[in-house]
Amino acid sequence: MPAPAKEADATVASASGAHLVRKKRLFWPFLLPAIALYVLFMVVPTVATVVLGFTSWQGAGDTPEFTGFANFAELFSSDAFIHSFLNTLMYIFVAGAGTFLLAFLFTMVLREMRGGKIVRAILFFPNIVAPVALGMFFSIILIFRPRRQGLVNYLLESVGIDAVKFLAPENVTWVVVGCLIWASAGFYITILMAAVDRIPPYLYEDADIAGASPWQKFRNVTLPLTWDVIGVAGVLWTISAIKIFELVFVLAGPGTYSPPIEAWTLGLYVFDRSFGTQGTPEYGMACAAAVVMIALVSVLVVSLRRLMRRETIQF
Incomplete structure (x- = not known):
């Protein structure tokens, strides 16, 4: 392969690699807000519901009391x-x-x-x-x-x-x-x-x-x-x-x-x-x-x- 062609291929490969690096850098900044919202509004309430299901609790002002499987x-x-x-x-x-x-x-x-x-x-x-x-x-x-x-x-x-x-x-x-x-x-x-x-x-x-x-x-x-x-x-x-x-x-x-x-x-x-x-x-x-x-x-x-x-x- 002639030298100019090799240099062109190397340039394309370098540009492609740089593009992938930029995409990877942008991946987490875009994904983290969605993950944070999902955890905050879905995972945390679900876990809290499961935990409170094993307690006796009358709402604000009352302290949840663990009751096991009584509920x-x-x-x-x-x-x-x-x-x-x-x-x-x-x-x-x-x-x-x-x-x-x-x-x-x-x-x-x-x-x-x-x-x-x-x-x-x-x-x-x-x-x-x-x-x-x-x-x-x-x-x-x-x-x-x-x-x-x-x-x-x-x-x-x-x-x-x-x-x-x-x-x-x-x-x-x-x-x-x-x-x-x-x-x-x-x-x-x-x-x-x-x-x-x-x-x-x-x-x-x-x-x-x-x-x-x-x-x-x-x-x-x-x-x-x-x-x-x-x-x-x-x-x-x-x-x-x-x-x-x-x-x-x-x-x-x-x-x-x-x-x-x-x-x-x-x-x-x-x-x-x-x-x-x-x-x-x-x-x-x-x-x-x-x-x-x-x-x-x-x-x-x-x-x-x-x-x-x-x-x-x-x-």
Whole structure:
């Protein structure tokens, strides 16, 4: 190689090395503020919650007293907590199954539908409405009030069917499940359709030539090629479902300080132990319940990621 060419290569290599050095120098100055904020607002509160979960603490002015596992023993012997735990599981699994079933159904239909993007936007709309507003809307149309019924009971009575106490403590959990499915399906339809849009059209064309039904195309083409996105959507659903609070609070307890315990979720239990005791707060119990929430979501997310783990399909 001629000397000028060697000198040019050396110059390029030197410039590249200097650029990498400058990038490395900038790495930590840009990253440290983000790490500091994450530790300050996420890690520290989480650790503090776990520590306080093993104490008896009534808030400012009181000194936390270590009680070991007493809070957790009391939790799992409490009817209120058992109702909260089971209702939360119902929202995660039953409402989740309904939401994804509806999302898969619309994914099969919208892929071949003219104007599918417009329909997708319409379906997404309920997800941008605040849960409090959704709760108020459903409480108005589902309310049971003789001679002044909500819209649903009015329609039932107009065809000769007795009005139903939809918002009674024993029924409201199922009402919330239906509301969650209705409000959340559009979000997951949008996510899944974005994944479907990446699939090469010729795969569906080959399936059409082979005479595949819509179900066969979904099972053999759509599902395998969107499996990783479905896994991420499942994690998002698990995290959001375990935090359900506003919708239940508005539907199950309008005009009251706290809904009946039959309708509670883990979020409502934490709220009640913190602010709803109408007396001395029990922050230690609230933190213990929050620790259970952290443990539950960690177990479910890790299990889901392991269950959904598959080799990436290249296309």
